Amino acid sequence: MSTLLLAACVCLMTYWYLQTPRNLPPGPWAWPVLGNIPLFMKSKFDFFPDTITDLAWQYGDVMTFWNARDLNVVISGYRTIRSVLVKRAEDFSSRKAPPVLVDLRGDGTARDTTKGIIFADFGSDWKHQRKFAMKTLRDFGVGKRSLEGKICEEAAALSQELVAKDGEPFNTKPLLQNSVSNIICSIVFGKRFEYGDPEFLWLSHLISEVVNATPGKDILINIHPVFRHLPFGSQEHQKLARNFPKLQAFCGEQIKKHRATFDPNDIRDFIDAFLLEHQHAGREHAQYSFTVEQLQELVLDLFMAGAETTATSLHWALLYMLLNPGVQEKVQGEIDSVLGQAVPSYSLRDKMPYTTATLAEVQRINTVAPFSVPHSLSTGASLNGYTIPAGANILVNLWSVHMDPQLFPEPDKFNPDRFLDQDGNFVKHEALIPFSVGPRVCLGEQLARMEIFLLFVSLLQRFTFKPPEGVTNLSTIGTMTGIVNAPRPYDLCALPRQ
Template sequence: MELLGGATIVLLVCIACLLSFAAWKGRSGKGKMPPGPAPLPILGNLLQVKPSNLAKTLQKLSEEYGPVFTVHLGSDPVVVLHGYDVVKEALVDRADEFAARGHMPIGDRANNGLGIVFSNNELWLQVRRFSLTTLRNFGMGKRSIEERIQEESDYLLEEINKTKGRAFDPTFMLSCSVSNVICSIVFGKRYDYKDKKFLALMDNMNNIFEMINSRWGQEKDRPNSSFHMKNLITSAFDLFLAGTETTSTTVRYGLLLLLKYPKIQEKIQEEIDQVVGRSRKPCVADRTQMPYTDAVVHEIQRFISLVPLALPHTVTKDTSFRDYVIPKGTTIFPVLTSVLHDSKEFPNPHEFNPEHFLNKNGSFKKSEFFMPFSAGKRICPGEGLARMEIFLLIATILQNFTLKPVVNPQELNITPTLSGTGNVPPAYQLCAVPR
């Protein structure tokens, strides 16, 4: 009886696999869904698609199935866009068709479809427009925002000075510094780095960022008006989360890379001394006169590829794309790493090299492949603020301190600890020696 029962189970599994394979075969091919590996029942392609190293897994699949392919996360099909041409075609050239935010359980639970990041349709349009207008009114892209960043950098320098050259982990300081810039915009004030409410906010943001980056981050009727208290609070928190963790993580990763490559740090300091000197603070206007520093800042963002897949998109109707038809509601993953690490545009893309953004004469070289903030209608609304902060914080720190590793630079590990939906640098310590 036991043998018979076991055989029945095996038979049922085989039948399920055959039905799943037949259904997959019928849905994929020219004029249908993009091709991809055959899914297993329930599991889908989770055996082939490893969340711990998603970008590398998807690259291997693209080599087999092409730049547009389908993977199944459980029973749900996901269309993957791999490479500059298809990512640009979808997000930029056909932005209206691919602008909707894809399903992400953490967004549903935390935001309930509200705010900027996880909302869609008219609600998203209204809230995004309102947020951008408000940020501009508060000084986004103007001198007042720059002054807020410069003011906060003074407090950061004070905190670094307190270390007196001893080894420390910069994570907390950088998070507080960047978050205080958003506080000064949204609340009109900054907070002491020891303030309990401020620390609770920082802890919540860190937990949510880790949750989003873990194992797919996952796993009341919508109000008629977009402008109500819950949506305002959700939108403000979106600004904090998007404007704090991403920027502070980028700066933290950048400092680790400068510890790894001290000669690059020296060249930045030489440029700072030549263009800015020591008697005034670096400002955004200096960036055009500091091509090497600007190239390093771009290379940091390119190399780390902080959000490898961008947040998921979707199509709101059956959509013809290349030779295929993507059904309404299908989740779309544009792989930003495939653009940022394109070997034709960036030779030896897995090496940290500022020359990727420099012409032979030393001037700064722009690249259409630079998409760390995504592209199209869903591009990060805080891109301008983030780029100002990253440049000013790194320039200000290096103007005042030389950063020293606590181990031999060759021993420093620069491999991210999370390689799913977000790349986070490994924990490290540094010594900041006053110049």
């Protein structure tokens, strides 16, 4: 029996070796079948981005690791990342949707993988969709004063919820998610929801469940897709499979309502703008990607890309205010001197350098998407003398940039002053890239910046945030849920300012 087992192991290792692509970038030794899963499971680090960045110091700015049978190439370091994503964008700007999303978005054909915009292939369809989405977001106020009113309206609603807490400890994350989701709803659906609306609470919960699902944690599925049909081997897969169709149905119903009341002379929101483009596309075959099915997935992408990440950025910002009361006091002093009790304005951020620097430091020290959304290659490519095969996952290690002591001295120290010059003016650092770089830079970057600034300023204008009495063990070590680096759950007290 032992001889047969040994022979089977030898055959398995031989097969694995013969199947492994040649001339890959260096990386830690990988087990057959399991890859580097055992290494990560016994890692001395509690936080995956730290582990990967430590390995990058050992193996270089281009390194390989295996998640069971999935090949991952990690690109680290500011110069290397910019070189790959900007100078070689045509090679490295594709995306590969998780298999579970391919299944849920269609019949699994190559055509279905282009639905939406986050995971769409890098090509003409994607470029048309992104150009349309950017233009439409601008038309509905992103980067303009017209959207500020909606954000500040949401800030006022959020503040009322905080006042109702009467200074008692609570977790702000659900309320932050509601606020950010409502801003997206106002752009996409043309309306906001009351926080207690059951439909809205259900929508916010679904978005969180989908974004926080991590199919990569399903070890057996990574070994072989057949395990996705076994309950004990596919918990994250089943979470996506259960919740994603519900989100699709919700967005589909909103689109159906819009189509029934559509007036080409009265474009109310993002959905109407797409329906108008869809109408034009019927006359221009070149724009065939503007389908109703595509609209449904694009709306979903706007929520998945924007709601959780922005809310998480604000959640980190409030945590650092608890841990740094001197910074909070200084931010409030600047708000008082520039705004007083006036409604915040994004145009005044240049007059609020310390506040701007504080938010920049929050985005640096705990990057919300430390690996961005993984890239991929449609065809093989060479990089630094190594061969990167088609289909490999490309992880852009933004964490390695923001925690690089050569770029940001004492990177573990929370220090907004690093973004100020000797005269106290805000200085933009080229290596601060929380939204990534290149053609795939976050679609909602400008919207997220507006939301984070205006909501943060509104909250600190009205409240002082403190930890609950006796709480001294707040942690700044995040936890990875999906692609998002989120704070560990914590409570705070929101005390109205006089």
